[in-house]
Amino acid sequence: MGGLLSCFFSRKPALSLDFLDIAPTPSTPIPEDAATRKLAKGLRNGTLTLERATQLLEGGADAKFIATYRIFEEDYSLVQLESESLIQTAVEHHRTADSLDIIRLLLERGADINFKGCAFGPPVELAIIRGRYDVAQMLLDDPDLDLKAAGPLLWRVAFYPLDGSVSSAEKLRMAKRLVRMGGRAAILFDAPAYELPHRDCHHPTALHSFCAHPLADLSSQLDLMDYLIRKTGRCIVHDAEPSTDRTPLYYAARSDSTDPSALRLLLRNGASLRGGFRPPLVPLWMNFGGVEPLDTWKQTRLRAAYRDYLQHDLPM
Numbered sequence: 602m603g604g605l606l607s608c609f610f611s612r613k614p615a616l617s618l619d620f621l622d623i624a625p626t627p628s629t630p631i632p633e634d635a636a637t638r639k640l641a642k643g644l645r646n647g648t649l650t651l652e653r654a655t656q657l658l659e660g661g662a663d664a665k666f667i668a669t670y671r672i673f674e675e676d677y678s679l680v681q682l683e684s685e686s687l688i689q690t691a692v693e694h695h696r697t698a699d700s701l702d703i704i705r706l707l708l709e710r711g712a713d714i715n716f717k718g719c720a721f722g723p724p725v726e727l728a729i730i731r732g733r734y735d736v737a738q739m740l741l742d743d744p745d746l747d748l749k750a751a752g753p754l755l756w757r758v759a760f761y762p763l764d765g766s767v768s769s770a771e772k773l774r775m776a777k778r779l780v781r782m783g784g785r786a787a788i789l790f791d792a793p794a795y796e797l798p799h800r801d802c803h804h805p806t807a808l809h810s811f812c813a814h815p816l817a818d819l820s821s822q823l824d825l826m827d828y829l830i831r832k833t834g835r836c837i838v839h840d841a842e843p844s845t846d847r848t849p850l851y852y853a854a855r856s857d858s859t860d861p862s863a864l865r866l867l868l869r870n871g872a873s874l875r876g877g878f879r880p881p882l883v884p885l886w887m888n889f890g891g892v893e894p895l896d897t898w899k900q901t902r903l904r905a906a907y908r909d910y911l912q913h914d915l916p917m
Contacts, residue, residue, distance in 0.1 A: 664710035732762030769818035864906035
């Protein structure tokens with residue numbers, strides 16, 4: 602692994618100290634070569650060109666370099682240590698026409714495509730979270746990528762990016778590619794919690810997540826839901842969280858943006874208004890999974906979807 606760099610970095614912008622310009626601690630020495638320092642700083646500033654990156658790497662810069670940061674509160678009390686590879690730095694900060702080629706160059710020179718820092722997962726997960734699907738697609742093409750170790754990527758596709766910058770069509774393509782690459786395991790991600798540091802994989806299946814955070818385009822959402830069910834079997838519709846018994850229908854019914862046709866799709870595939878809840882005392886719209894009742898308009902939406910299912914979809 603490459604050298605380590607220590608620098609101070611505050612949660613408050615006013616207290617942020619310059620990246621790469623702080624003296625090292627004894628345990629994390631700054632590399633002696635200026636080329637690596639310039640490479641990392643250019644990536645973080647977003648100004649590095651492919652030509653300059655090539656020059657620096659040919660001049661001895663270390664593509665395997667890992668930067669470490671000490672994060673302080675406003676009173677300068679130490680909060681935590683964080684670290685990132687140069688690829689993660691590029692994903693987070695470098696957005697130019699040269700970005701993809703620079704990342705390819707770093708990989709060719711030995712950068713670790715699977716490095717997990719303290720703050721981020723591996724680069725492919727970070728790329729999905731930040732909405733950089735061009736980078737994510739390129740990383741997925743790399744034979745050295747450890748897809749299983751990358752974590753619950755489909756969950757990330759469902760929830761991120763928070764700014765809505767990725768279209769439903771892009772998310773649908775990404776989700777289907779991840780399933781083609783990872784199979785059922787990509788949908789039913791079941792790694793123990795201790796293998797997922799700094800990650801919030803609360804939903805037991807990707808279908809739960811896409812019901813909780815549906816795609817903006819209805820046709821894409823229905824396509825994806827049907828695809829996930831076909832790839833895993835209709836049993837996924839009945840899967841419930843062990844601690845709460847919440848099924849995909851639970852999350853679909855509670856989401857503000859769920860279309861009734863998505864509810865009908867789940868019902869056609871075996872979802873039950875009572876199934877998965879213990880004890881099944883009352884209809885779903887009256888007391889949903891033992892938590893607070895649905896809002897009135899959501900109750901109306903669910904009733905309408907169930908009525909349409911009974912009238913048009915119920916097998917004879």
